[in-house]
Amino acid sequence: AFVLLIACANVANLVLAKTLMRRKEIAIRTALGASRLIVLRQILAETVLLSVVGGVLGLFLARFGITLIVKVLGDRIPPFMQITLDVPVLAFALSLSVVAGVLTGLIPSVRFTKADVNEALKQGQSRGASDARGGGTRRLLVVSEVALSLVLLIGAGLMIRSLWELRKVQPGFDPHNLLTMTVPLPANRFPSPAGEIHFFEDALNRIRALPGIDSAGVIDTLPLNGEGGSNQPFTIEGRPAPPMSEQPEVDVRVISPGYLRAMHIPILRGRDLTDSDIAGKPGAVLISDSLARRFWHNEDPIGKHLTLTFLPSISREVVGIVGDTKLESLDQTRPVAVIYHPLAQLTAPPREPWRSFPMSFTVRTNSDPMNSVSAVTGTIQQVAPDLPVVDVMSMKEVIAQSVSPQRFNMLLLASFAGLALILAAVGIYSVLSYTVRRRVREIGIRMALGASDSDVVRMVLTDGLKPILLGLALGLAAGLALSRVVSSLIFGVRATDPLTFAAVALLLLLVGIIATIVPAYRATRIEPVRILREE
Known part of the structure; x- marks a missing residue:
């Protein structure tokens, strides 16, 4: 939307300049009996035609751009995001082109159809009040372009x-050096939980021998894969059990022995899960450090027992405390409290909470x-050839895939900001170039009266830098x-970060100065003698 507004401001500047040059024509037509509506309709028709042609050209460029984006970004585009150019998008774009054409042509058209006919005819081709009013509008449009560009930047x-x-x-x-893969498990693939556990144990033993x-x-839900674990209410033995609606919930992850070692997740206290943590043996679980600090405070949770409400068949002893990990996303601000449950001790019903989860x-x-x-x-498929x-x-x-939405948003916003920067530079350049052309007589007379090139450059730069x-x-x-709107989309940096604000403001100021240099240089090439002869 900001880029569209900047583009509209640029087009409005062009229409304003063109209308200024046609003010005598408009005055003559009005004097000959043309109504304001007829003149207004003609100017609006020209701007709408221009915007529709631009919109059609933009659609062709958009098609090429979408192909380029998909080719360049590839798997960095979030999986849930489909980038297509369908009929609704085409209709919306063309409708927007018409609306943009009306809006960009309306303000200058209304301004100059309301102008005094006698005054316009008297001025002829001279520079008068109309130029002054038009100059103010053009500078206002430049101000809006710069402001919108800065917000995007x-x-x-x-x-x-x-x-x-x-x-x-x-x-x-x-x-x-960590490889991951997932094996989906059909609900009836194994006749019993024991058969499923045997499959994973056999596959892991063969893989370790490679x-x-x-x-x-293995784990039921891989960290940072975009899916949450199984949230389970739990109670701590030896403490009053609250009603189920008031029981705290914890993220339960089902793992095999060796998972923590493969991930290099540190064991802070206690022991890891072992091959002896199987059905029929005392229940064992590991808990994350954040869970230990949250529910045991200064107590040592090792050796304490807890009960998972949805798996109440056995009491589970806390045998170890492990380091916190980023499970849901890298930008999560609070560590997730986790219970790691051994896969081999899930043979007793009810086991349904994990039946629908593939294992990674x-x-x-x-x-x-x-x-x-x-x-x-190949080793996994040797054990179960039918499992994908x-x-x-x-x-x-x-x-990388977990941050693909943030990366995509950044690339998209940076692209729009870059386009806005270019449009703003073009707008500044065009306004100053037009201003210099309209002030050729004034500049020539100033130079004839002794103004130096540096004086002319200073005058043009000052005129250009004020709206910037x-x-x-x-x-x-x-x-x-x-800043409050942006704060929910960023991580690790304040929405009012002074370094970012200062850097992009200086960048835009530099671009603005560069855009004013060429018109300022051209102003010094004016020949005072030729201007005086023309007078």
């Missing part, structure tokens, strides 16, 4: 810094994990006002 700058901060976040595990494999494990393998390799893909997937192996990727790819500086001030104010 601030948003893009904050998104870039946010993504940079996300890249520095420690997920709580080591993603290097050359170049350091460790391997995590395999730690000694080198590039993608070199081990064929060996690991999907979503094969390194953990680095999983993390005003636009920067308004843009900074708008950026501060919109």
Whole structure:
């Protein structure tokens, strides 16, 4: 929307300049009996035609741009986002072109159809009050372009810094040399939970025996894969049990022995799960450090027992405390309280909460994990040839995919901000160029009376920088006002970050200065003698 407004401001400037040059023609037509409506309709028809032609050209460019975006970004586009150019989009774009044409032509058209006919005819081709009024409108449009461009640049700058901060976040595990893949489990594939557990144990033992494999494990929901775990109410034995509606919920992840080692998740206290944590043995669970601090405070939870409300058959002993990890997203501000439950102790019913979840393998390799893909997937299919192996990727790819929405939003906003910057520069340049052309006589006389080139350059630069500086001030104010909206989209950086605000303001100021230099230089090329002869 901001880019569209900036483009409309540019077109409005062009229409205003063209209407200024036609003010005598409009005055003559009005004097000969043409009504305001007829003149207004002609000017609006021209601007609407121009905008529709631009809209059609824009649709062709959009089709090319979409193909380029899909080709360049590839898997960095979020999976849920479909980028297509369908009939509703075409209809909306063309309708918007018509509306933009009406809006950009309306203000200058109304202004000059209301002008005094006698005054316009007396002025002829001279520069008078109409130029002054038109100049004020043009400067106002430049102010709006600069302000809107700055707001977009601030948003893009904050998104870039946010993504940079996300890249520095420690997920709580080591993603290097880590291969992941998922095996979906049909509901009736195994006759009993024991058969399913045997499949995973057999597959893991074979994978660990492969050359170049350091460790391997499975988990029901992989961290940062866009899916949450199974939230379960639980109670702590020895404490009053609240009603189920008031019981705290915790994220339960089902893992095999070896999972923590494969992920390099540290065990802070106690022990890891082992192959002896099976059905028929005392129930064992691991808890995250945040869960221990939240519910046990200064107590030692090792050796304490808890009961999962949906799995009440056995009491489970806390045998270890592990480090917190980023489970849902890298930008989560609070650590998720987690209970890690051994897969082999889920043979007793009810087991339904996990039946619908596929299981993901995590395999730690000694080198590039993608070199081990064929060996690991082949080993799994040797154990169960009918089960597919999907979503094969390194953990680095999983993390990259988890931030793909933020990356895509950043690239999109940065693209719009760059386009806005170009449009603003073009707008500033066109307004100053037009102003210099309309002030040729004045500049020539000034130079004839002794004004130096530096005086002329200073005059043009001052005339150009005033609306730029005003636009920067308004843009900074708008950026501060919109900071609350942006704050929900960024991470690790304040929505009012002074460094970002200052950097993009200086960038836009630099672009504005560059856009004013060429018209200022052209002003010094005016020949005073020729101007005086023409007078």
